[in-house]
Amino acid sequence: MFPVLHQEVNGKPLVYFDNAATSQKPIQVLEALSRYYREDNSNIHRGAHTLASRATADYEKTREMTRDFINAPDETQIIFTKGTTEGINLVASTYGRKFIGEGDEILITTMEHHSNIVPWQMLCEETGASLKIIPINDAGELLMDEFDRLLTEKTKLVSIVHASNALGTINPVKTIIEKAHQKGAKVLLDGAQSTAHLEIDVQQLDCDFLAFSAHKLYGPTGLGILYGKRDLLEAMPPYQGGGEMIKEVDFAGTTYNEIPFKFEAGTPNIADVIAFQKALEFINETGKENIQKHEAGLLEYASRKMADINGFIPVGTAAEKVSVLSFLINNMHPFDVGMMLDAAGIAVRTGHHCAQPLMKRYGIEGTVRASFAVYNTKEEIDRLYDSLKRIAKRRN
Known part of the structure; x- marks a missing residue:
């Protein structure tokens, strides 16, 4: 249904977690x-x-x-x-x-x-x-x-x-x-x-x-x-x-x-x-209620799973959130994390996300942002987890 998702990036099946920037288009x-x-x-x-x-x-x-x-x-x-x-x-x-x-x-x-x-x-x-x-x-x-x-x-x-x-x-x-x-x-x-x-x-x-x-x-x-x-x-x-x-x-x-x-x-x-x-x-046709339920499940699963990674630092932990997970890996620049994830076929956004005053409030240059949509899966989050765990272990 989403043609762009059916491709390999750097020899790996594409995982697209940059939906807050733009979502992919159905056929x-x-x-x-x-x-x-x-x-x-x-x-x-x-x-x-x-x-x-x-x-x-x-x-x-x-x-x-x-x-x-x-x-x-x-x-x-x-x-x-x-x-x-x-x-x-x-x-x-x-x-x-x-x-x-x-x-x-x-x-x-x-x-x-x-x-x-x-x-x-x-x-x-x-x-x-x-x-x-x-x-x-x-x-x-x-x-x-x-x-x-x-x-x-x-x-x-x-x-x-x-x-x-x-x-x-x-x-x-x-x-x-x-x-x-x-x-x-x-x-x-x-x-x-x-x-x-x-x-x-x-x-x-x-x-x-x-x-x-x-x-x-x-x-x-x-x-x-x-x-x-x-x-x-x-x-x-x-x-x-x-x-x-x-x-x-x-x-x-x-x-x-x-x-x-x-x-x-x-x-x-x-x-x-x-x-x-x-x-x-x-x-x-998909239904906003179904979309919300699916995305909330992905965010909860990702937040819980990534917390197990040594050096994982969440940025933005409000009680009420849409499906955006912003984070840092201790002692690593967000851009470096993003490039390493891209090498694994995982697309995320890095930087200040056109919110520089917000980043200044947190005293950081930017974050890594994974954002989820209706077509994303827990299996894709598992791939993100595995990649981040390897990246964090290599750095720490």
Whole structure:
């Protein structure tokens, strides 16, 4: 079902444990990409001919399926972007510039990905707002007392990762959203990791924005989704100018389109949007509950087994986690461990995972990260264990 997994790397059957970076694609996603280019290749929303009509209908079907996937009230609240990063930048550049100014405050956490740090730093530099950081404990859990202290009437936005890409920590976002709203602040959730592992219901969560990426959901790269509450999206100015985001253009002035098209200037990523349907179908047919159960079992098994290795140091031991196991091997650089694992056919991620402030909090350069998906097995974890045990023994 996942063609890329059926290969050898360095003479060994591939074990792919880099799912937090990107998940592999089922065959039906690959076939949908090919089918669009072979049968329906046409621009959307503008043509009257059959290919354009078919492509447009298929493209908009994905918007409807995505609405269902996160239980958004309406498909017009689903904006297609090129990834989580662009979704966050879109909010910073539009909502942020219009509604956040000098003296206002934005809250983020110590464990944020750079994509949820840098856009807010840029906005604060431009507007005179201040960026406040919610600290964590050694286990990688938010210090909620500090969040309560930092959250004030000056707070205009809380932008927080739902599940940490570097630690796996699942943050108590429902509580954070409720408290933020009591102070009049809006909340953006970085759902890049959580949407692949957890049930997401934006109406139940009551988040104001949610950004996530298709490529971490068994879908294509270069495609993201931004959900926003209708009143906020309608109040926000366009992100870019060009085709599709307009109703009428005149040299005297331009009338902008309705949402979501107001935020989708230019020819979009049509093929990948259409192929994303098949990724959503795969997840729905497999069942989020089944995915969660399988991945939780893998994480528990791996955490317990690796603890037996001499010199194994886990990084991030929160009580609530998605299937991410970050660690160090004593007296070894993470990159060296990663290269040795690659020689054994095991793909992991090494480095700071685009979370350098988090690594600084722990006083380390980076970690080795093994992250699990629905297609991984305990037998593959056994291979990781055997390889790490040999690596640690060689070093120690």
